Amino acid sequence: MPKKRFALIGAGLFGEIHAKAYSAHPEVEFAAVCDLDEARAKEIAERYGAAKHCTDWREVVQEAGVDAVSVATPDFAHAEIAIGAAEAGKHLLVEKPLAATVRECEQIISAAKEQGVKLMVDFHNRWSPAFHEAHRLLREGALGTPRFVYFRLSNTTFVPLKMLSWAERSSPLWFLGSHAIDIVCWLAGEYPERVYSAARRGVLKERGVDAPDLYQSTLEFPSGTVASIENCWLLPESAPSVFDLKCEIVGSEATINIDTSSNRTVEVVDAQGTHYAEILGGPLIHGKQLGFMVESIRHFADCVIHDREPLVSGEVGLEVTRVACAIEESAERGEPVVIVR
Template sequence: MPQLGVGIVGAGIMGRAHASVLAEHPATRVVAVTSRTRDSAEKLAVEYDASVHPDVAALVADADVDIVVVATPDHLHAETVCAAAEAGKHVLVEKPFTTDPGDAERAVAAVRQAGVKAMTLFNHRWVPAYAQAQARIAAGDIGRPRVAYARKNDTRYVPTRMIPWADRTTCAWFLSSHDIDLVCWMFDDQVETVYASAVDGVLRGLGVDTPDAIQAQCRFRGGGVATFESCWTYPDTFPTMTDSFVEVIGERGVIHLDRKCEQIEIATEDAYQYPRNLLLRTVHGVPAGAVRDAIWHLVDCVRHDREPLVTLESSRHVTAVLAAIHRSIASGRPEAV
């Protein structure tokens, strides 16, 4: 089978990560790049001898492109997914799928109408401990899951320096999207109602117009409940950029998943750190980790005509839950999903 051509939309942190992973897959090659700034697109394209296109329309019209990677800021995903699908291209889109339920409906419809493969990169499903937990829950080892708590809190570095578009999203869209996908997968259920609150002040004082932290209480259709916490104001002295923890309580057992420290601690004269390595790492010069495994999964689904593990319908539900969370913050009342 000839190699599949990949077009990258967005040449930032995740666009570059996607490109490095796909360049290592024996069945894919990066052939095209477009980004909001031509300079960033050219810098990425030159690494892979890829073409640079002025916009998304030109990239999806490129006959050499078979798969489109959408690695743009959160609020810009939907239009690119629709354009790619309508052009007959397979799609891998960064999380969250979209930031508007109506956009999610349009994107799902475009993909299903075109008959292409598409997946949101909820890469946490490929973290070994999370996958093991889901398998144990599905096997009935802890009984029916009834309660969950999921925390994903970042240092201030993320909204103030890592992503320049933090004021166009929130910590919940950026962080809790992963956890909502995970808990829905582990519960094998969907959220019915939410009640959420936000606090602000620190980030707005630093010139970033977005909440500091959000907590959401969610009730599932089957009667279970879950709390999702996200925060963007940990001090940069915290030993890891992301404090991540998931607890699932079943009728006959409990599972704890603590990713604050990923098996390594390093102390130098300058800092004490927990380096991250489960999602994306380089081992002996080759990309590895959950991000790599999830991306390769989509490629293999395209090659072998299989349906991805993460369905667009499940990703659409995550968008609907997050939209309800933000409506609840605004209204001060519980909101239906």
């Protein structure tokens, strides 16, 4: 059977993970890379063995030989490309969040349905061993009835001030909170019906980036479960890891505590301080790219190759965006928002 041909649109920091995953997959031909920055497109194409590179995404989606594309452009630049790719009959893996409005998510989903192509959103924490295990224990009933989920995912100021050129067009809610919402809802097994959130600005603005500093959000689920989600971009750069992820799930019979950032599995102490090696997301082990960040992309490739349905659908992406929009609205209005579906 000829190899399926995959392409990447948006070859930035995270797009490179897609290039790594596709180029390492034995049944995939990593065919093309597109980025507005031609030098970057060329660099990633050469590094991961893609024959073609270009700067216009339309060239990639119009190429008859391409079966599937990853969209890893900034959040605000997902929708047009994803809709265009679906309309051209390409299977689609879209980085999180699927899109920044409910309407755009619906348009992507309906374009994919009309063309009969697969659509997956890259909520890769579902492949993280920690959350996979928590989900398994919950489904087995080991916790009894879930009552409360606490989820904190924050970054040091390095992310908004130095890493993310489009931080002002994003926020800790969209960049980090989208992961948190997805995992909390996946663990709870339902979507919230009411949210309340408080956001603050000021610290980052003073340092030259006009983005929110933080969101503190409460989600109420139909079964009575309550979740508390914290996302900020304010941690000091001297923190031992660029991200801080903690989760606590309290059930009627048991609790689970998760810490995937400062888990101290590998602690490096040097002249600059203490750092925790990132060994869960994307470690290179004896030359093989492993970790949950590449596993979700491999899963998408396997679904395309073997004609299976991806575990994270477009509808999941839509619901996460719906909740994020309600959180934003609540923070702006200063009152709870009921989510109407």
